[in-house]
Amino acid sequence: MSVAIVTGAASGIGRATVERFVEHGASVVAVDRSADALDWVAALESPECVEPLVGDVTSPDTNADAVAVALERFGRLDAAVFNAGVSMGGDLLDLPMEEFDRALDVNVRAVALGIRAVAPAMRVARAGRIIVTASTSGIGADPNMWAYNTSKGAVINLVRAAAVDLGPDGITVNAVCPGPTETAMTARLQDAPDRHDDLRRSIPLQRWGQPHEIAAMITFLASGDASFVNGAIIPVDGGVTANTGQFRPNLPR
Numbered sequence: 098m099s100v101a102i103v104t105g106a107a108s109g110i111g112r113a114t115v116e117r118f119v120e121h122g123a124s125v126v127a128v129d130r131s132a133d134a135l136d137w138v139a140a141l142e143s144p145e146c147v148e149p150l151v152g153d154v155t156s157p158d159t160n161a162d163a164v165a166v167a168l169e170r171f172g173r174l175d176a177a178v179f180n181a182g183v184s185m186g187g188d189l190l191d192l193p194m195e196e197f198d199r200a201l202d203v204n205v206r207a208v209a210l211g212i213r214a215v216a217p218a219m220r221v222a223r224a225g226r227i228i229v230t231a232s233t234s235g236i237g238a239d240p241n242m243w244a245y246n247t248s249k250g251a252v253i254n255l256v257r258a259a260a261v262d263l264g265p266d267g268i269t270v271n272a273v274c275p276g277p278t279e280t281a282m283t284a285r286l287q288d289a290p291d292r293h294d295d296l297r298r299s300i301p302l303q304r305w306g307q308p309h310e311i312a313a314m315i316t317f318l319a320s321g322d323a324s325f326v327n328g329a330i331i332p333v334d335g336g337v338t339a340n341t342g343q344f345r346p347n348l349p350r
């Protein structure tokens with residue numbers, strides 16, 4: 098039975114990933130900032146498969162604790178999903194630089210801390226799967242999202258660098274790049290019908306993604322079937338990044 102750490106596990110893509118791991122018989126250390134937000138774990142059919150861990154991923158202690166809990170509670174560590182993230186909009190000239198720092202702190206630096214925390218145990222095992230939730234917003238840029246765009250672009254190259262450095266130890270490192278997905282992070286857009294629909298039209302599949310569709314790729318990358326996938330940056334975006342952006346996709350026939 099495999100054991101995974103999932104950060105940002107309280108909601109959206111992280112929660113869907115924990116649920117999918119558990120469906121596949123894995124055990125999970127589920128990390129997020131607030132205990133209340135992790136309450137949903139108790140309602141699972143097999144809550145003993147999930148150990149909630151309250152902590153801020155920007156702290157080295159949280160990352161060390163997650164590894165310690167995986168090893169002490171479940172006896173091994175096979176995969177780590179660094180999924181916790183924050184997004185912010187704001188004009189290039191006006192956004193407070195503290196917000197830029199926050200984007201880099203949570204979306205990039207915390208992932209580096211996480212990789213440094215899990216790699217030693219994976220090195221000993223000479224096996225391990227690290228999956229990072231990046232974004233299509235790290236492949237291209239969006240209007241008024243420069244801090245988020247910068248952070249997700251940086252984490253994509255962090256994934257490549259880690260894949261190169263850790264590959265010889267039998268550890269794979271890959272990034273999943275979701276397109277627009279209906280989660281708490283995008284609630285503001287979902288609550289504005291015009292903006293929700295406008296974005297929907299820019300997606301070739303003509304609909305938003307659901308958290309379980311991103312979780313499916315994440316758990317694939319953690320599975321034996323992905324044994325030769327390393328350093329890959331994989332869009333799960335309904336075709337958003339396939340479009341140059343110069344023209345809108347056709348309307349459905």
Ligand SMILES: NC(=O)c1ccc[n+]([C@@H]2O[C@H](COP(=O)([O-])OP(=O)(O)OC[C@H]3O[C@@H](n4cnc5c(N)ncnc54)[C@H](O)[C@@H]3O)[C@@H](O)[C@H]2O)c1
Nearest residue numbers: 105107108109110153154181182232275277278280281282
């Ligand atoms: N929803 C989308 O459209 C979309 C698109 C592309 C990428 N993503 C990425 O997917 C990942 C998951 O986002 P989501 O859409 O599920 O959003 P979400 O807001 O539902 O979940 C994010 C989770 O991360 C947690 N988190 C944030 N900062 C943290 C910290 N410092 N320490 C611990 N936990 C922290 C939050 O509490 C929350 O539970 C993020 O990295 C996000 O950037 C989302």
